[in-house]
């Protein structure tokens with residue numbers, strides 16, 4: 022059976038999110054990352070007409086966060102357990118702030134997915150000590166990103182591999198742009214295999 026991974030591109034064309042150092046706006050950056058992730062999943066996880074991991078890209082343009090996750094719910098149908106969503110962002114703050122952060126709704130499966138994606142991104146980006154860690158956002162902890170994490174039925178996470186506002190992090194985002202997306206795909210597949218199974 023096929024696992025379904027929805028990739029939600031953070032922000033919109035009208036309000037494109039942070040603008041990193043020598044980087045496109047979050048929205049534009051992740052639009053191209055998402056399309057590479059889709060192609061990568063097709064080449065890596067589809068064999069002889071068998072699709073092990075089906076990826077679809079969703080946008081918030083014109084429909085907002087709730088509209089995008091409504092589309093995810095429609096795509097997934099009644100069985101959300103064989104699906105997951107990952108919303109793509111990069112971080113921004115003062116120039117000194119750096120590191121990798123992953124946001125989770127705090128549900129058991131969102132945490133399992135977070136763990137795998139987060140550790141993959143930390144090793145890809147050469148982070149030590151699991152960097153800034155996994156942070157829980159939900160109806161109780163209504164900080165940045167919470168709505169995206171609770172709006173759909175499948176387990177959801179948000180990735181923030183690095184800070185676009187920090188010079189060395191911004192360079193990582195530039196150099197490893199597509200490797201980051203591919204690592205997210207690989208680690209998601211691992212989550213499906215290990216936690217969801219057969």
Ligand SMILES: [Zn+2]
Pocket residue numbers: 031032038039047109110111
């Ligand atoms: Zn963002």
